[in-house]
Amino acid sequence: MPDYIYKKIADLLRKDILSGKYGSEDIMPSENTLAEEYSTSRVTIRKSFAILAEEGLIKPRHGKGYIVQHPSHTTFELEFSDLETGDARHYHKITIVEPDGDVAVALKDRTKYVVMTRSTIIRNGKAVTCDEKYIPYRRGEPVVEKEINYVEFPDMFAERFPPVSMWVRLEVATSAAPRDVARLLGYAEGQTLMVVRRYIYSGNAECVGYTKRWVGMDYGPIVAKSGYMVNGRL
Amino acid sequence: MPDYIYKKIADLLRKDILSGKYGSEDIMPSENTLAEEYSTSRVTIRKSFAILAEEGLIKPRHGKGYIVQHPSHTTFELEFSDLETGDARHYHKITIVEPDGDVAVALKDRTKYVVMTRSTIIRNGKAVTCDEKYIPYRRGEPVVEKEINYVEFPDMFAERFPPVSMWVRLEVATSAAPRDVARLLGYAEGQTLMVVRRYIYSGNAECVGYTKRWVGMDYGPIVAKSGYMVNGRL
């Protein structure tokens, strides 16, 4: 829609890269050359190049020029949130337990007690995941009401930590379902299921939360995407 | 090291956001205000804001101002490549087969024959994954030598498609291991294993390749990361 100069030029240059006119390791025309060619200022050309650089198509080299770099497709973007659109969540259990096994390892035995929340995601009337959340227990805090209201993790910790200083490690693996989980999802005990684990770390590298999602066969795969987009479309 | 003005100001503003001085939904001081405050030009302030916007900490609103946005940690970055450092790859089989089952679905029955390559990744003397690759067969092309030499997918297709116009869909799920796979990885037939599938699409949305990785228990989890980085460190 907009006839912005920098955008137009970026589109033209991108096309030249995608079409193969400029191949990998080639050096693009210089900023000054293009500024003159398109009768515009150098700043505008820089803005066009900044777009392509952001997209990973070129890489600037001081004193040399912009070098064409075709992407290698080894980095993927994965979307994963607690709330999936159209799904319902059922809460089954909220208890205070002593951490053991992977929970103790994840939270590094920092606290004697953790709040454990167990819930399932219901899709088409069937439980497709079994989610467990473990949060260090703090004496004197009202537990049940709080935990049940917060579904998204960042909110959960908003009052304890500045949310922006947290980060999450996500793991996907398989594991044998324990009795409770198997029953909720309708499988035999010991059935191998996909498990998504999340470790929530605070800014000072402390693990302040741990979640485990047992994924049923009906849930579908975990999906990630990679590659080069044009106009927001792959 | 560098005492660039725009970087310094970006650091100061970031600190103010992380410390909570500016909370979510707050409006940052205007470009003109900050330009005067720091005795610099508006363009330089814009550059500082551009950094924070790129990091996802603020969002510009035309006519209003820059609005603080604390990240929600639902997007993860996943690294996945054929070559893992320190691992060896053994090739077991290269055949030309008629696609059926998931292979036929993935490649949409576009070709009568596909080249199937089966290999395993060896770690500490043990097969930890079983990888299968399916590529549409083109009559008259030298198959075996080519396929065995190319391990990374982008290279594999470099001569057929401009690599930059490709993208990859990655799926993680579980599935029962067939006989051949189970034998190679040392499990019983039918054992549930984690499976990573990749669909390689060309620019015109055609699926031009399909890979399946059966992941053994010793391989470790698929890992992704999310969160806010400062100075390249989480």
Next chain:
DNA sequence: AAGTGGTCTAGACCACTTC
């Protein structure tokens, strides 16, 4: 020495939002 990208300035006009 010449050319490149990297930073920075001091203006200008426009589109959008709020009062």
Next chain:
DNA sequence: AAGTGGTCTAGACCACTTT
């Protein structure tokens, strides 16, 4: 009408790379 971000210009000086 006033303030905001969005675009754009025509210069300037610097650091780096190549010749």
